[in-house]
Amino acid sequence: MIPLNELLNAMQKAKDFLFAQIEKGASKNQDEIAPNLQKKVSLQHFDSSRFQKNIHIYSHLDADGLSAAAIMAKMFTRENIGFQITILNQLESQYIATIAEEISKYNRFIVLTDFGSGQYEILKEKLKTTDFLILDHHKPEKIDNPPEINHINPYFYDIRGEDEISGAGICYLFSKIMNEKNQDLAALAIVGAIGDMQNNNDKSEFKGINQKILQEAMNDRKIILEKNIAISRTRPLIQSLIYSLPLEIEGLSGSYDGVVQFLNRINIQATDELNHSRTLIDLSEMEKKTLTNALIQYALVEKGISTDDIKKLVTTFYILTDFDPKISVSDAREMSSLLNACGRRGKQGVGIAALLGNAEALTDAMSEKKDYKKELSRAIQSAKKQIREYEYIRTVYDNTIDERIIGTICSILIHSDLQHDKPLIAFADSDNHFLKVSSRANRELLDKGLDLGIVMRKACQQLKIQNPAGGHPPAAGAKIKTAHLKDFIEKVNEFVKEQIG
Ligand SMILES: [Mn+2]
Incomplete structure (x- = not known):
């Protein structure tokens, strides 16, 4: 069967x-x-x-x-x-x-x-x-x-x-x-x-049963796919191009004058007749095409950006048709990050109700998300100062970071500038002298055969830690006694070495 x-x-x-x-x-x-x-x-x-x-x-x-x-x-x-x-x-x-x-x-x-x-x-x-x-x-x-x-x-x-x-x-x-x-x-x-x-591959595509489910959602018009430039759909166009392009394009990224001139050149108005800022979703289909093509042309011909990088400029948005297309969370990616923010801030009920279409909950959830963003950027700056090197792993232990967001911080750091050769293991204070543990690995390490789920589980078993660890090869978590920290790090380092050393 x-x-x-x-x-x-x-x-x-x-x-x-x-x-x-x-x-x-x-x-x-x-x-x-x-x-x-x-x-x-x-x-x-x-x-x-x-x-x-x-x-x-x-x-x-x-x-x-x-x-x-x-x-x-x-x-x-x-x-x-x-x-x-x-x-x-x-x-x-x-x-x-x-x-x-x-x-x-x-x-x-x-x-x-x-x-x-x-x-x-x-x-x-x-x-x-x-x-x-x-x-x-x-x-x-x-x-x-x-x-x-x-x-x-x-x-x-x-x-x-x-x-x-x-x-x-x-x-x-x-x-x-x-x-x-x-x-x-x-x-x-x-x-x-x-x-x-789960669609975090080169083409941002779903596979297996996810693909079938997506097809069902599309057949019922609950989701519409929209290929577009990978910038914010709901921020003013000028800001989006200055700040949210997925790769740095000289002359546009960070440059107000550059973006304004660029839009003038291709005849796209940044404001409407009432002088309100237009966003990506305000553009007509024709304008979207013009913008995408002009941007690719500019990056490729004038700036000599490689075709591999150029591909990153266009993305597929998964549009949730049950929501007002003018709000950011009509994009499934934004909705998912809204839920995440609600969860991490202890407002799970608000998140669930928002996803189920409750208008009041949606408003609350969006303001939670704003606060969450502020909390994250502070935590990342703080965590960066606490990174320690071991032979096969890096660790972060920052007691100013809430245990509910340590996994997120760990994910952001593993995909940031320098962390490519070793997995990152992050710790945050939990209740009663316990630590919450989050670990993350990137694609290169997974290709070498790293499975953090196994590493975490083995380390917990060896130290007879009662709370079972769980997770996938790229991301796993555990909870340990603060007193076990040193031994735990040693074990994790040893088991990572066994797998990829
Ligand atoms: Mn899951």
């Missing part, structure tokens, strides 16, 4: 399993939430229905995790199944213990999205198989064959969770098994996949 069909078969069984579980066993306290989780709850919908159990969805804090949660929220609402959502930065053992308590006290059924596969062993130890369902795409600890009914993961079917399908994509496929109507959520799966940078 082809892998996708096998995956869908498993989902069909998992759906029947889920219904069987929530139909039995009356819950005493349908409206209560485990008290110590109360402050983390962001969204809930309880309904009196034929179902005996309510569902508690736990999902990951990033854009993919929030998109996954939004899909599940819509799906359960449509089926009139009561649910609540809690978003966690990482599924740590302390939360698994709380979940176990919650199940026995309130008789909940647990759905874990965009995480869980990396913690399956400990979940199985603390919970009964009949109490939870995992919908994840991170590489599982063990590839069981056949996998258990409550554990859905593409890797069991030879589908790469790294770039062929996201957590939101898995939830989307599951939601369609639940109800064909949910095909209208395909665009949300694409937002999730973009959040996990």
Whole structure:
């Protein structure tokens, strides 16, 4: 059988399993939430229905995790199944213990999205198989064959969770098994996949199941592809060309006069008849073509920029048609970074509601994003001063950086100027003398065979660290005691050496 069909078969069984579980066993306290989780709850919908159990969805804090949660929220609402959502930065053992308590006290059924596969062993130890369902795409600890009914993961079917399908994509496929109507959520799966940078290849294209999902979203006109110059779509044209070109073009980048002359030369007005600044989306199709061609011509002929670099000037925008095209987040990439900002600032509910089309939430989310940007640029400047060199790795430990953004900082730094020959391991203070660990590697290191997921897991095992580490080859995380820092760095350095030394 082809892998996708096998995956869908498993989902069909998992759906029947889920219904069987929530139909039995009356819950005493349908409206209560485990008290110590109360402050983390962001969204809930309880309904009196034929179902005996309510569902508690736990999902990951990033854009993919929030998109996954939004899909599940819509799906359960449509089926009139009561649910609540809690978003966690990482599924740590302390939360698994709380979940176990919650199940026995309130008789909940647990759905874990965009995480869980990396913690399956400990979940199985603390919970009964009949109490939870995992919908994840991170590489599982063990590839069981056949996998258990409550554990859905593409890797069991030879589908790469790294770039062929996201957590939101898995939830989307599951939601369609639940109800064909949910095909209208395909665009949300694409937002999730973009959040996990699954189209981060030379052509910015999706592959595997992501490509199929994109096609479904396009068939229903939920997403429109738009090839255009890779500048901001919603900032004033002049500013966009001065500041947001993807490569430096002498005479335009940073030059107000240069850009104004350039636009004059090709007869494109930077302002409209009311003297308002025009943006890329205000331009007519004809003007967009003129601008793109003129820009390529200028860069190629007058500035001698290589054809490889020229390609970067044009990009594909994934336009979400459910949103006003005049706002930045009608671009799926912007939407995904909006969700990410909401998650990192502890406003997960706002992010999910915005993605589901709530206008008020969208306004709030956009202002969160502004604050988030400020916070990031401060943190990057600060982190750069804390970089330390080891033989096979670089580390950053900055106690002024919030643990929720350390992964982002790590990603930005690994793709910045100097960090190309070694992976970067970043640490931030967490609660109770613990450190949150984030690690990132670039393409060159991956091609050499580096798998940070394995490195993190092995280092944790060796140091008998209770919290299981998780992740992919290019990005992995963990949580360790501050006292373990030195030993942990040593182990990571050693295991990276084993892989690429
Ligand atoms: Mn994900």
